[in-house]
Amino acid sequence: MSLDAGYFDQMYAAAADPWGLASRWYEARKYALSLALLPEPHYQDAFEPGCSVGVLTGMLAARCGQVLAWDASGAAVRAAAARTAALPNVSVDRGAIPGDWPTGQFDLIVFSEVLYYFAGGELDKVLDRGVESLRPGGSLLAVHWRHPVADYPRGGGDVHRVLAARRDLARRVGHTETDFTAEVYQRAGRRLVSVAEAEGLV
Numbered sequence: 735m736s737l738d739a740g741y742f743d744q745m746y747a748a749a750a751d752p753w754g755l756a757s758r759w760y761e762a763r764k765y766a767l768s769l770a771l772l773p774e775p776h777y778q779d780a781f782e783p784g785c786s787v788g789v790l791t792g793m794l795a796a797r798c799g800q801v802l803a804w805d806a807s808g809a810a811v812r813a814a815a816a817r818t819a820a821l822p823n824v825s826v827d828r829g830a831i832p833g834d835w836p837t838g839q840f841d842l843i844v845f846s847e848v849l850y851y852f853a854g855g856e857l858d859k860v861l862d863r864g865v866e867s868l869r870p871g872g873s874l875l876a877v878h879w880r881h882p883v884a885d886y887p888r889g890g891g892d893v894h895r896v897l898a899a900r901r902d903l904a905r906r907v908g909h910t911e912t913d914f915t916a917e918v919y920q921r922a923g924r925r926l927v928s929v930a931e932a933e934g935l936v
Contacts, residue, residue: 747809787817831860851886
C-alpha cells in the first residue's frame with residue numbers, strides 16, 4: 735500500500751526534521767549534485783511535491799521564477815513555509831498527490847525522495863500527472879535513496895526502472911552512486927539538446 739499522510743504526521747511528531755535534511759552533509763551534497771544536473775539555468779514555474787521542511791525548496795527558488803511546494807503533512811508545510819517566508823517567489827501548501835494536483839503547467843517538476851512511497855499503479859498515476867503537467871522541453875527531476883527501507887512500498891532502484899521504461903519520458907542526464915540516483919527527464923518526442931549545444935558551443 736502507498737504511504738498516507740498519517741505516516742508522515744507520525745514522523746514529524748517524533749522529530750521536527752525526521753530525515754535531517756537541514757543538518758546532514760549527505761543531504762547538502764545530494765541537493766547540490768541534483769541541482770547541477772538541471773540543464774537550464776532558469777525555470778519559470780516549478781512544482782515540488784513532498785517538499786518536507788523546505789530545504790530544497792529554498793535552493794530551487796534561486797533558479798526559478800515561481801516555486802509551488804506541497805507536502806501531505808501539516809507540520810512539514812508549516813516548517814517549509816517558515817523556512818521560505820522571506821522568499822516571495824515560493825508558495826507552500828498542503829496537498830497529497832496524485833489525488834491532489836495543481837492546475838497549470840510547469841517547466842520543472844521535482845520528485846525528490848517521494849516516488850518510492852507509492853505502491854502499484856499509484857506510481858503510474860503520479861507520473862502520468864507529472865508528464866501531463868510538464869511543458870514541452872521542461873525538466874522532470876527524480877532523486878531517490880537506493881538502500882532498502884522496510885516501511886516503503888518500493889525501493890529507489892525500482893522507481894528509476896519505472897521511469898526509464900516510460901515511453902512518454904526521455905532521459906537527459908543522470909548520476910548514480912552507492913546511496914542515491916538522480917536523473918533528469920523531459921517529455922518524449924522532442925530532440926534532446928545538450929547544454930553546450932543550447933549555448934551554441936557545438
